[in-house]
Each structure stands twice: as C-alpha cells, then as structure tokens.
Amino acid sequence: MTMKGFLRLVAVILLVLLSGCxxxxxxxxxxxxxxxxxxxxxxxxxxxxxxxxxxxxxxxxxxxxxxxxxxxxxxxxxxxxxxxxxxxxxxxxxxxxxxxxxxxxxxxxxxxxxxxxxxxxxxxxxRQVQTTDNANYEWIAPIGDGSCYSCKPGVTQVWLDNDAHGKSATNIRFLSMYNGTDVNGNQSPLTQYGNSPDYGAVPLLPDLSQPYYGPGYKLNFPNTAGNCAACHLPGAAIDAPYDTDPNTAEGVDTFGIHCDYCHKVADVKLDPATNLPFPNMPGVLSQIILRPFSEDKDRYQIFFGSFDDDNVPMEDTYLPLIKESSWCAPCHYGVFWNTVIYNSYGEWLESPYSDPVSGKTCQQCHMATPTLLNGETITNVAPGKGGVERDPKTIPAHTFQGASNLELLQNAVEMDVTTSRSSNRITVTVTLVNDKTGHDVPTDSPLRQMILLVRVDDTNGNPLDQVEGFRIPISGGVGEPVEGYYSGWPGKIFSKVLSEIWTEITPTGAYWNPVRVISDNRLKALESDTSTYLFKSPQDGNLSVNVKLLYRRAFIELMDQKGWKVPDIVMEEKQIDIH
Known part of the structure; x- marks a missing residue:
C-alpha cells in the first residue's frame, strides 16, 4: 500500500470513530x-x-x-x-x-x-447548608460594588424606592422617639424621678414650664441602649441586642433591615403553646440567623429565598418559611412590661386569614405580585447574572406596602353611609367594615389612629349642631379643625390607647416605661362598627353630608412636640346631598 493510500485509510477510520461520539x-x-x-x-x-x-x-x-x-x-x-x-x-x-x-x-x-x-x-x-453562624461575617450592602444591586438591580431598586424596612434605622420618627428630641435635634430634659415607699424610684411628670419635645427612651434610660435595635437595625444588634445604640449606625447598618440580613434568617423562635414569639424577645432575639463562612469553599455564602430552583446553587437555597406569616412574627409582636404593645402577627393569627386553605399570608398582601419597576413587569430577578425568565406571579414585590401606602390604606376597609331626615332632625349612620385587612385597623404602633369625621352643612355651608352621637376625644387634638384638631367634632377615633402607670400620661407612646391598655376599639379582621349621629336640622333647605375616614400616624399632640409633618391620609370619603 502506498503512503497516500495508507493516509486515506486512516482518515476513513477516524471519521467512523468520530461519528460515534x-x-x-x-x-x-x-x-x-x-x-x-x-x-x-x-x-x-x-x-x-x-x-x-x-x-x-x-x-x-x-x-x-x-x-x-x-x-x-x-x-x-x-x-x-x-x-x-x-x-x-x-x-x-x-x-x-x-x-x-x-x-x-x-x-x-x-x-x-x-x-x-x-x-x-x-x-x-x-451539599448541606451550614448549621452554625459566623459572627465574623461582614454584611453585603444593598448598593455599591459587590452589592445586591450588582446582581439584582430591578428587585433591589423596587425595595429602595418603596420599603420602609430599609429606612428603619434612619426613620426620623423612630430616632426622635428614641432620643427624646424633635426632628431638629432639640432634646427634652431628662426624666426626673421621685421615690415611692413601695416601689422605689418612679418617673415624674415632665416639667412643661421648660421646652419639651416629647418623650424618649434616652430620657428615661440615658446610660443604656435598650433593645430597640433588635428590630430597627438587627444586623448591627445581632451580637449585642441590648447594647446597640441606633445613633451609632453606619455603613450597611444604615439600611436597617436590609436585603442580606433578611435572606440570612433561617428560622424563627416561637412559643409552641401560643405560636407567638416569647415576651421581651423582639426582632433578632426571636430569629435564627446563619451567616456564612467565607473561607469555606462549600459554604462561602448562603441566601435563603423563595425559589427551589435557584440558578446559583453554590449560594442559594429555598426556605418555605420565607413565604409564611410566621417569618414576620419576631418584629410584629412585642410584649413589654407584660403588656402587648404591637401585635399585627397575633391579630392575623386569631383571624380567619390564618386558615391555611382559605386564608392569606402577610406576604400575599404586602409583597403582592407582580413586581413592577417604572411600570414594567420584572420577569428576571438577575438578568445577565445567571437569572432566568420566570412567571411574574412567582416574583414577590419587595415593596412591603404599609402604613404610608395610599392604595393599601384606601383598600383596607369599606364605609357605608345612610341618612334620614325628619322635620327638625337629620340622622347619619356610618358602618365601617374591615373586609380586606388580615389584622386590626390600625395595627402595630399604638401611636396610630383611624379618625372618622361626620359633618352636616346647611345651605350656607355652616355646620349643623350635633344633638346625639359620638364625638372625637381630646386625643384628636384641641384647636382648629381646618388644621387637623378635631376634638369635640362629631365622629370617632379607632386606636389602641396606652397610659403610663406612674405618670398616667394618656395616650402615650413611651412603652419602654410600664404602661397599661386603657381602651382598644380598633376594627378587627372581618368585623364592623356602626355609629349613629343626630343633628338639629332646619325645616327646609338643602343639606350636605360629608363623612371622612382618615389615617393618622400618631396622635397630634405628640406630632406637634416632635415636629412630625406627616399629613393625614384619606382612606374613605362619602358626600351626600339632601334636597
């Protein structure tokens, strides 16, 4: 065989072999x-x-x-x-x-x-995930180099634009309550103490002859940090929950409850007898956090999330708990001095919404899909960074709609108004139904109020005199109604009212002191409230009935002391003309 023939034979053999690969x-x-x-x-x-x-x-x-x-x-x-x-x-x-x-x-x-x-x-x-926590781990910031934004820009931007959790460490209302200051940093005098033969040192009423800017934790306990940071900046407080001063927050901790922290929550600690967190264990004290070990090639990072098919298997795992309401419990149930202060999780737990078949979770309302950024639906959590196209209904919106969200508040309750007129009387009946909210309205912070205002004007626009019915209490503010001071006006306030045990200041938001619940008439889930108002009416002439339901961040006296300029939000309003 010639050399050329041999080479041809080798080529044929190679082609046959390669065709079988x-x-x-x-x-x-x-x-x-x-x-x-x-x-x-x-x-x-x-x-x-x-x-x-x-x-x-x-x-x-x-x-x-x-x-x-x-x-x-x-x-x-x-x-x-x-x-x-x-x-x-x-x-x-x-x-x-x-x-x-x-x-x-x-x-x-x-x-x-x-x-x-x-x-x-x-x-x-x-690979198994870690079961121990690394206290030396450095949190990843939401923005900047190597941040959450680097891989998940859309979802992170939605969070930055909307979520109050990311502002929990720098919220001026929180800090001014913590420090006992107004928004300009002016501080009230430190609390003075008297002596009780039975109880020892007890706080005295503030001296209102001196400039006073409202209560503050630091006024009562100037030499301690308290456990406020356990909820408001848990990443900083995780290793020192009773010794972290929110005023010292810097770097990633200024983002409060940030992305990296939330996605390191592996479990929550609940009392099996009540399914609630244990008393005096807010925030990080009732959470199990797993921070990774950067030097461990098999466990150098971990993110707990909502996908069981995540595209970064070296770092991510699915956590069913992250879709359950109990995940929210540690920061939405608080007991201090044996008094339940805030309890939106417990309210949900007691409501029909907690039914696992017919109910709704916190996330289904407050992280409702789809996720929208600038009007566009997000379908890929990490585009260009390993993310995949997904059904937008599987991507929870990191908006965490809450007490500042107009749409949420205006869809919280229903209001029905009926009127009847006799020769010299007009009756207005108002029914409120909490038909869309899985907890009390308002909920959590006892500072919050829902204010119902009822007004009937004659032909000239003058308000008619009220003969019977509820009137706004003093916590609605003494002053001009046009400026938001409604005390004595026809209507009701729905709120949880606390009173300080030693000073009897009522209402109060200083629940770092011993307090008791004076009243609580908030609307529970799927419950209603009906109130009737009777006005003296002229024999004839047109009348105008206006009924308005407002959401107020805090009772107005405290807002004035602190300088909080937060406008009321109109939740519902009905106008009825009677001819």
Whole structure:
C-alpha cells in the first residue's frame, strides 16, 4: 500500500470513530449522564422514553436523598424523589435543552444544565447548608460594588424606592422617639424621678414650664441602649441586642433591615403553646440567623429565598418559611412590661386569614405580585447574572406596602353611609367594615389612629349642631379643625390607647416605661362598627353630608412636640346631598 493510500485509510477510520461520539452535557453540582441504559437507572434507556428525564439525587457522600424536589427550572413541572433518590420528569420535548433543578430542606439548590430529552442517568449532587453562624461575617450592602444591586438591580431598586424596612434605622420618627428630641435635634430634659415607699424610684411628670419635645427612651434610660435595635437595625444588634445604640449606625447598618440580613434568617423562635414569639424577645432575639463562612469553599455564602430552583446553587437555597406569616412574627409582636404593645402577627393569627386553605399570608398582601419597576413587569430577578425568565406571579414585590401606602390604606376597609331626615332632625349612620385587612385597623404602633369625621352643612355651608352621637376625644387634638384638631367634632377615633402607670400620661407612646391598655376599639379582621349621629336640622333647605375616614400616624399632640409633618391620609370619603 502506498503512503497516500495508507493516509486515506486512516482518515476513513477516524471519521467512523468520530461519528460515534456524543457531545457531553455540562453539569453543575452533578456527575454522570447517559442517554442509554446505565447501572444508575436499571431497565431504562433512551428508546421508548421520549419526553422524559430520569436520574438520582444524592448527598455529598453519594447517599440517595428521598423526598427531594426536582423541577424543570422556572416551570411547574416537578416531582419528588423516591426512597432510593430516583426521579422521572416527563412531558418534555425531545431534543430541547432544559435545566433540571433539585432542592431538599437543609441543602443548597442543585441543577443540571443543557439536558436534552430523552435522558437517563442524571445524578444531582447536593451539599448541606451550614448549621452554625459566623459572627465574623461582614454584611453585603444593598448598593455599591459587590452589592445586591450588582446582581439584582430591578428587585433591589423596587425595595429602595418603596420599603420602609430599609429606612428603619434612619426613620426620623423612630430616632426622635428614641432620643427624646424633635426632628431638629432639640432634646427634652431628662426624666426626673421621685421615690415611692413601695416601689422605689418612679418617673415624674415632665416639667412643661421648660421646652419639651416629647418623650424618649434616652430620657428615661440615658446610660443604656435598650433593645430597640433588635428590630430597627438587627444586623448591627445581632451580637449585642441590648447594647446597640441606633445613633451609632453606619455603613450597611444604615439600611436597617436590609436585603442580606433578611435572606440570612433561617428560622424563627416561637412559643409552641401560643405560636407567638416569647415576651421581651423582639426582632433578632426571636430569629435564627446563619451567616456564612467565607473561607469555606462549600459554604462561602448562603441566601435563603423563595425559589427551589435557584440558578446559583453554590449560594442559594429555598426556605418555605420565607413565604409564611410566621417569618414576620419576631418584629410584629412585642410584649413589654407584660403588656402587648404591637401585635399585627397575633391579630392575623386569631383571624380567619390564618386558615391555611382559605386564608392569606402577610406576604400575599404586602409583597403582592407582580413586581413592577417604572411600570414594567420584572420577569428576571438577575438578568445577565445567571437569572432566568420566570412567571411574574412567582416574583414577590419587595415593596412591603404599609402604613404610608395610599392604595393599601384606601383598600383596607369599606364605609357605608345612610341618612334620614325628619322635620327638625337629620340622622347619619356610618358602618365601617374591615373586609380586606388580615389584622386590626390600625395595627402595630399604638401611636396610630383611624379618625372618622361626620359633618352636616346647611345651605350656607355652616355646620349643623350635633344633638346625639359620638364625638372625637381630646386625643384628636384641641384647636382648629381646618388644621387637623378635631376634638369635640362629631365622629370617632379607632386606636389602641396606652397610659403610663406612674405618670398616667394618656395616650402615650413611651412603652419602654410600664404602661397599661386603657381602651382598644380598633376594627378587627372581618368585623364592623356602626355609629349613629343626630343633628338639629332646619325645616327646609338643602343639606350636605360629608363623612371622612382618615389615617393618622400618631396622635397630634405628640406630632406637634416632635415636629412630625406627616399629613393625614384619606382612606374613605362619602358626600351626600339632601334636597
């Protein structure tokens, strides 16, 4: 054979060999793939298994994991592994590359990319998440280099634009209450104490002959920090919950309850007898936080999130708790001096909304999907950074709509107004129904008020005299109604009223002192309130009835002391003309 003939023969042999080769798929946290029968999947082959992918899920030592969730990423096509760790996903299109994900509680997510059905023998290897916390971990800032914004700009921007949690450390109302100052930094005199033969030192009433800018924790306890930071800046307080002064916040801690902190919450500590946090254990004191170990190649980062098919399996895992109301409990239930101060979680727990079948979670209302940024729907959490296109209904909005959200407040309750007129009387009946809110209205901070105002004007626009019915109490403010001082006006205030035990200051927001609940007439979930107002009416002439429901951040005396310029929000308003 000539040299040319020999080379031709070699070329033919190489072509035959190469034609039998198959391309390899790219696994992540996985190994072993076959499109034919293998020892991992006995009895299966690509022939006769069109539109399927099968395989096994194992731990880092190769032991099979049962009840792990397998999913075609970003779809609802999912299954659970059998006792031997095996699974089959079907209903797929042959030859179309997809990503298979796996998750099991206590493990990081895992995935297998570019699998083209039919495929047999995929093995997804899962790593356990850490079970200990690293106190030396440095929090990741929401913005800046290497920040949350770097990978998830859209979701982070929505959070920055809307969420009060991110401002909890710098909120001027919080800081002025903590420090006993007004918004300009003027501080009230320190609290003076008298002596009780039975109880020792007790606080005295403030001396109002001196400039007074309202109460403050630091006025009563100037040499301690308290546990306010446990809720308002928990990332800073995690290692010193009773010794973190909010005034010292800097860097990432100025973002209060920031992204990295929330996504490190692994569990919450609740009393099994009540399903509530334990008394005097607010915020971080009732949370289990797992900060990662940067030097550990297998556990250098961890983010607990809402996807069980996350695209960064080296760092992310799914936490079912993050979709449950109990996740919110530590900062939305507070007991101090044996008095329940705020309790939106407990109110939800007692309401029909807590029913696991027919109810709603906190997240479904306060993080309602879809997520909108500048009017556009977000469908990819981390575009260009490993994120995938998802159903927008699976991406919770990080708006955390709350007490400053107009739309939320105007959809909180329903108001119905009826009128009747006799020869010299007009009757106005107002019914309020808490038909859309899963807790009391208003809720949490006892400073908050919902104010119902009823007014009837004659033809000349003059208000008619009230004959019977409720009137606004003194906490509505003494002064001109046009300036928001409604004491004595026809109507009601719905609020939880606290009174300080020693000074008897009522109402008060100084619940760092011993207080008691004087009254609580807030509207509970799905309950109603009906009130009737009788006015002296002229024999004839047109009348105008105006009924307005306002939301007020705090009772007006305190707002004046602190210099809080927060306008009331109109929740409902009805105008009825009577001819």
């Amino acid at each position: 198959t391309s390899k798929l790219t696994p992540v946290n996985t190994f072993t793939l076959s499109t034919t029968n293998t020892s991992n999947t006995p009895g299966l082959s690509s022939l006769g298994n069109h539109g399927t992918i099968s395989g096994t899920v194992v731990d880092s030592l190769g032991a099979p994991l049962s009840q792990a969730t397998e999913r075609i990423q970003a779809t609802t096509n999912q299954t659970l592994t059998a006792d031997d760790g095996s699974f089959i996903l079907s209903g797929l299109e042959d030859g179309v590359a997809i990503t298979v994900s796996a998750w099991k509680e206590g493990y990081y997510c895992a995935k297998y990319e570019s699998a083209k059905p039919p495929v047999v023998g995929i093995i997804l290897k899962m």
